Amino acid sequence: MNAASEFWSRVKLSNDCWEWTGGTRGKGYGTVWIDRKRYYAHRYAFFLTHGRMPTGVILHACDNPICVRPAHLSEGTQAENVIDMWSKGRGVAPPLHLGESHHQARLTAATVLRIREQYASGQYTQACLATEYAVSPASIGQIVRHESWRHVGGPAHQKVAA
Structure with missing residues (x-):
């Protein structure tokens, strides 16, 4: 055969x-x-x-x-x-919503803008902002570097010269 x-x-x-x-x-x-x-x-x-x-x-x-x-x-x-x-209803499609309309969002666009402004002022550290807004320091770092919440404006992260 x-x-x-x-x-x-x-x-x-x-x-x-x-x-x-x-x-x-x-x-x-x-x-x-x-x-x-x-x-x-x-x-x-x-x-x-x-x-x-x-x-x-x-x-x-x-x-x-x-x-x-x-x-x-x-x-x-x-x-x-x-x-x-x-x-066909199998698996989980990625979220179609950005920012605060995402089901897991803990911040609003206005809060993200305020975080960027506070950090740009030089008076707040990422750790301090993380504590104040009850998010991780990594999340704050992504916000101030515009790696997350890209659709929200605000001051750009400036690297401090060593």
Whole structure:
């Protein structure tokens, strides 16, 4: 039996998904050994269908990790795979809000501006500001260097010459 026949003999056909019945690993994705090399079954199904191994990731239209049905598989990028995951309600999409509208924000834009002004005055250290605003010194450092809260203006951090 050749590799293709052996592969397809391990697939349970149905009107919907064609499910891999061989071994699995990772997050339930099927695996197959061909010529002493392990492949993910969905990638090998793509190879058998298109005559080449995919260069990117394989997207499952059905979201079934053991599905190897060629009509359910398409080649894409990792970014497309992540967007597909988020659009289907899996995983956690990054926050779309900046600053105080972010669900974990502990400061407001006005407070950040005040922190930058206080630090620029030279009368406050980062440690002092961290204590006053109940945030970490690292957070204050990122604020005064404009590494966080970039959308808020205020005085730029000036390095003090040693």
